[in-house]
Amino acid sequence: MSHHRSVDARLGLALLVLGLLLSCAGNAEAAVAPGGIGAGGSVALADVTCVRQCVAVHKVRPGSTVRVRGLDLEEVREVVFRGSKGPIQVEPVQRTERAATAVVPEGAVAGRPYVIDQSGHQSAPSPHKLFILPGAPSPSSTPASGSAYPIAGKHELWEGFGGAREHGGADIGAACGTPLVAALTGTVESVKYEPRAGNYLVIDAGGVDADLIYMHMSAPSPLKVGTPVAVGTQVGTVGDTGNAQGCHLHFEYWIGEAWLGGEAVDPVPYLTQWEGSAG
Numbered sequence: 176m177s178h179h180r181s182v183d184a185r186l187g188l189a190l191l192v193l194g195l196l197l198s199c200a201g202n203a204e205a206a207v208a209p210g211g212i213g214a215g216g217s218v219a220l221a222d223v224t225c226v227r228q229c230v231a232v233h234k235v236r237p238g239s240t241v242r243v244r245g246l247d248l249e250e251v252r253e254v255v256f257r258g259s260k261g262p263i264q265v266e267p268v269q270r271t272e273r274a275a276t277a278v279v280p281e282g283a284v285a286g287r288p289y290v291i292d293q294s295g296h297q298s299a300p301s302p303h304k305l306f307i308l309p310g311a312p313s314p315s316s317t318p319a320s321g322s323a324y325p326i327a328g329k330h331e332l333w334e335g336f337g338g339a340r341e342h343g344g345a346d347i348g349a350a351c352g353t354p355l356v357a358a359l360t361g362t363v364e365s366v367k368y369e370p371r372a373g374n375y376l377v378i379d380a381g382g383v384d385a386d387l388i389y390m391h392m393s394a395p396s397p398l399k400v401g402t403p404v405a406v407g408t409q410v411g412t413v414g415d416t417g418n419a420q421g422c423h424l425h426f427e428y429w430i431g432e433a434w435l436g437g438e439a440v441d442p443v444p445y446l447t448q449w450e451g452s453a454g
Contacts, residue, residue, distance in 0.1 A: 257286025373417025
């Protein structure tokens with residue numbers, strides 16, 4: 176009798192182990208859904224960040240390029256943005272195993288983008304919200320009074336706007352002492368010193384709702400607050416004051432009031448236009 180009970184116990188244990196093995200195999204098969212996204216979006220994206228024409232890492236405008244990071248993203252068919260009238264699907268510009276890039280479409284609003292793979296499986300939304308601002312005014316809206324490049328001399332663009340460190344302007348290298356001029360007609364709004372910016376100047380541009388900021392000047396601008404300036408008026412010289420690595424101008428373009436409700440936008444399109452008009 177005890178022998179039969181022992182055999183029955185061993186048989187029951189074997190059946191239990193077999194059941195567990197079959198269950199694990201079934202789970203493993205379900206985990207490798209086509210495209211690596213996982214059925215029903217079981218695998219979330221790592222992040223969605225801006226890489227071109229950025230306001231900040233997680234702050235963009237229509238036309239900005241974003242990078243979707245995660246795994247098995249070479250199978251992505253569409254990147255989906257939240258829209259005011261429903262989801263907006265766009266085809267990636269580029270795909271690799273760990274990243275896919277896409278251009279933010281018109282009509283997109285703040286939200287957490289997700290992706291759809293070739294089999295139609297939807298990922299979980301990005302863990303970080305992507306803030307989408309209205310399109311910036313076109314640089315072609317330069318006032319009738321004209322424009323000038325802010326450095327009147329040999330120069331070189333060192334670093335643009337945005338990127339991983341959320342650079343708030345453009346760094347333009349030039350020899351210390353090179354004249355700085357008013358890029359647009361306006362009024363001197365501020366002449367101050369700050370430990371990081373060094374000697375800096377703010378011009379309230381006339382005819383457009385914008386502030387222009389010049390940082391790291393070699394010395395305080397000789398112009399007083401309230402002084403009107405015409406395009407091309409010298410406002411100071413290139414320097415390396417404050418937290419500056421080498422002689423250069425850190426230039427910012429703000430829509431609205433700088434630091435008081437306005438918003439810094441990418442100045443490079445403006446700089447490119449002004450340089451072209453100067454030629």
